[in-house]
Amino acid sequence: MTAEKIRVRYAPSPTGFPHVGNIRTALFNWLFARHHKGRFIVRIENTDVTRTVEGAVEVILDGLRWLGIDWDEGPEVGGNYGPYFQSERLKFYQEAAKRLVDQGDAYYCYCTPQRLDEMRAEQMRLKQPPGYDRQCRQISATSHILKFVSGSRRVIRFRTPLEKKTTFKDIIRGEVTFENAKIDDFILLKSDGYPTYHLASVVDDNLMKISHVLRAEEWLSSTPRHLMLYKALDYKTPQFAHLPILLGTDRSKLSKRHGVASITEYQKKGYLPEAMINFLALLGWSLDDKTEILSRKKLIENFSLKRVSQTAAIFNKDKLDWMNGIYLRKLHSADLSRQIIPFLERDLPLGVKRPISFEYIEKITPLIQERIKTLEEVTELTDFFFANELDYQPDLLMVKKMNHQLVNKALETSLLKLRRLSAFDEKSLEAMLRPLAEELELKTGQLFGTLRVAVTGRTAAPPLFQTMVVLGKDRCISRIKMAIAKLKETPEETNEN
RNA sequence: GCCCCCAUCGUCUAGAGGCCUAGGACACCGGCCUUUCAAGCCGGCAACAUGGAUUCGAAUUCCAUUGGGGGCGCCA
Numbered sequence: 400m401t402a403e404k405i406r407v408r409y410a411p412s413p414t415g416f417p418h419v420g421n422i423r424t425a426l427f428n429w430l431f432a433r434h435h436k437g438r439f440i441v442r443i444e445n446t447d448v449t450r451t452v453e454g455a456v457e458v459i460l461d462g463l464r465w466l467g468i469d470w471d472e473g474p475e476v477g478g479n480y481g482p483y484f485q486s487e488r489l490k491f492y493q494e495a496a497k498r499l500v501d502q503g504d505a506y507y508c509y510c511t512p513q514r515l516d517e518m519r520a521e522q523m524r525l526k527q528p529p530g531y532d533r534q535c536r537q538i539s540a541t542s543h544i545l546k547f548v549s550g551s552r553r554v555i556r557f558r559t560p561l562e563k564k565t566t567f568k569d570i571i572r573g574e575v576t577f578e579n580a581k582i583d584d585f586i587l588l589k590s591d592g593y594p595t596y597h598l599a600s601v602v603d604d605n606l607m608k609i610s611h612v613l614r615a616e617e618w619l620s621s622t623p624r625h626l627m628l629y630k631a632l633d634y635k636t637p638q639f640a641h642l643p644i645l646l647g648t649d650r651s652k653l654s655k656r657h658g659v660a661s662i663t664e665y666q667k668k669g670y671l672p673e674a675m676i677n678f679l680a681l682l683g684w685s686l687d688d689k690t691e692i693l694s695r696k697k698l699i700e701n702f703s704l705k706r707v708s709q710t711a712a713i714f715n716k717d718k719l720d721w722m723n724g725i726y727l728r729k730l731h732s733a734d735l736s737r738q739i740i741p742f743l744e745r746d747l748p749l750g751v752k753r754p755i756s757f758e759y760i761e762k763i764t765p766l767i768q769e770r771i772k773t774l775e776e777v778t779e780l781t782d783f784f785f786a787n788e789l790d791y792q793p794d795l796l797m798v799k800k801m802n803h804q805l806v807n808k809a810l811e812t813s814l815l816k817l818r819r820l821s822a823f824d825e826k827s828l829e830a831m832l833r834p835l836a837e838e839l840e841l842k843t844g845q846l847f848g849t850l851r852v853a854v855t856g857r858t859a860a861p862p863l864f865q866t867m868v869v870l871g872k873d874r875c876i877s878r879i880k881m882a883i884a885k886l887k888e889t890p891e892e893t894n895e896n
Numbered sequence: 897g898c899c900c901c902c903a904u905c906g907u908c909u910a911g912a913g914g915c916c917u918a919g920g921a922c923a924c925c926g927g928c929c930u931u932u933c934a935a936g937c938c939g940g941c942a943a944c945a946u947g948g949a950u951u952c953g954a955a956u957u958c959c960a961u962u963g964g965g966g967g968c969g970c971c972a
Contacts, residue, residue: 412972447971512970519969528898529968554970572901581899581968589970596972620900620967641901648907650964681908681921688910689920708909711965715907718922728935769935780933798932832931847931859933 405437406610409463409470410600412444413455416661417462419714420615420645420653423679427642428613429468430680430702437610441473442603443484446593462662466672467695472607480607485599492594495602495632496555496587504631505587507553508535509546530583531556555588557597557627565623570611570640570704577623585624601625605634613704616641616711617652640704643683646713653714669742669774670719674726678719682712692725720772728769735768736760739777743785746778751785759784762869766861780861784869789856789878793885798848798858801841807886809839809849814879823872828864853882 409425411417417425432439441463445451460474472478482488499505510531519529536558538546546553559582566576587598594602604612619641629636645653653660665675673695680698681691684707693701727735740760744753767780783789796806816831836846847863854867854875867875 410972414972444972450971508970510970515969523897526897530898552970569901575900577900583968586970591970593970595970600972615966616901617966618972623900643902644966646965652966678908683908685909687920691908691921710902710909712909713907715922718908721922724935767934770933829931836931843931845931851932857932861933863931 404610405432405435406440406608407432407437407613408440408442408604408607408609410442410444410603410614411459412447412450413452413459414447414450415452415455416663417459418653418660419662419665419679420660422462422466422662423645423682424613424615424642425463425468426466426676426679427684427702427707429470430698431611431613431704432471433699434702438471439469440478440480440607440609441470441483442607443474443486444596444599445484445486446596446599448591448593458663462666465666466662466676485594485603488599488603489592489594491602491606492588492598493592496594496598499557499587499631500555502631503558505555505557506536506538506584507543507547508556508584508586509538509551509553510534511552528581531585533584536584552590554586554590556584556586557624557631559584559624559627565626567622567626567636567639569619569622570638571643571707571709572619572641575619575622577620579623579627582623582627587628597621597624597628601628601632601634604637605629605632609637611638611640613640613642616644640707643708643711645682646711648713650713667775669776670723671726671730671738671774674719674723677726678722682714683708683710692722724772727771727774730768732761732764732768736764738774739764742774742777743781746775747782747785750787755785766865766869770861783855783857783860786856789881791852791856791885793882793889795852795858796849796882796886798852799842799845801845801849803886803889805839805841806849807883809841809846810853810879810883810886812839813846813850814876814883817872817876817879820872823868825864825868828867832864849882850879853879 407428409428411421411425429439431437441460443456443459445456456474463470470476472480473483477483485492496505500507508531515531518532522529535556560579563579564576565579565582566574568574585597586595588594603609622639622641626636628634647653647660662675666672676695676698677693680693680702684702686693686697686701686706730738736757740755740757743755743760747755763781763784767777770780771777796810797803801809812835813832816835820827820831832846832850833843836843839846848858851860851863851866852858854863854870860866870878
């Protein structure tokens, strides 16, 4: 493979949000291009006027940008083989279709959608393979003229050879053979003058000098059609590699039905692009028998189609979460703080003042960095740092077999001592509170547990002393007072656990 | 129904005839650490779909069967 000749493309159709399977295909194309110092091209396949979704192109491009998948040619950046929107390339497809008709490799078909529907229904009823019955394949020249003059809508179909086989070598799957007779006369040009995928992709891949077509396995069975087109149009065929598809947990092809499948959703939930890339790369590709964490650079360095597996993979969210946690922990504190703020500002109660202070977050970040798997989780983990009043069940204060009286005493004593504490740092807090536990004849876990609830409103939180330092003396004192008050509201007898 | 692809722990995977009493990771279960929760460390559970064939020897090759997936649109 000559380096400068490698040209691959990602060809999404703007019919909705790009799901992770789709993005994985983009990633593999991109990695392949970058590894071989080739070109990565984005081409928008908007040949279905009825299904095009407004704004979808932007969402797709934003998704790529977010992941750091940059393209050398395509929307916004242009290139020498544009335009990169198929809707702007209609003349190429129409020309090619016309040429095929002239050559006798394609023909006009006047069958109505209704007739085709009925035909298919009948075929299904008879348990026959659905497919065009080739009614218009033999129409005489005069009938053509008559129909054309009468204004009948028509499409152009490919005149599929009825004999022989089509064989090709897939880079990932090896030799694959189809019988031509099993392939029906598929449509090349629709009645609205737009091409179908088959025609458009073949024409464009040729014009854009695509060297390798890396696409999902779902395209495998239409590859012989494409090969026939390449041949009929006398184009040089690219190499094909059909990537294993991504499955949902129900083992069916990943789609919107499987919940959070859109790449945008992962961004919103606070996954890091680096983690996403790393995880996606490992879905169908591996470096060796142990490496899991790979930087973008390493991925590019090592990516190879030889190590792409042939088996469909199920998207395993647990592993993604784990991996995202790894990347989150690797971040510098300041960097993490910066990334956290937008999530807090989005999710914290409206009562919390914006903008949120970076200096304040800088203090909180170290307390949660090893406790989060996604950025989105930060809010619920830290909201007590922003709340004025804590809302919790008073019996939470009763940690590990403590009773009402004990808790009260613990809180009162702590309050007293805390007030007298001059230096409010981790060290002094520990120096004061550890002996206090002993003095109260409580286990450290009991005293600290109670204080934790008093100060944070929950039983699981970041380490107590650090948390208290971040909250500051005043807030700790007032929260302990609140706890004492809360305790008074609850009847003693019921708290004998 | 027809065509095509695929088949190692629950999941992602390593394995290209002897290195495999099958390795790693996630999840799960124990333990350690510990003021809770995490993180970290240590340990455990857990797989070559089945049947033939080739071979001195098969997870690895071949053939069936079974299972799963994909495709069969004026969608991509």
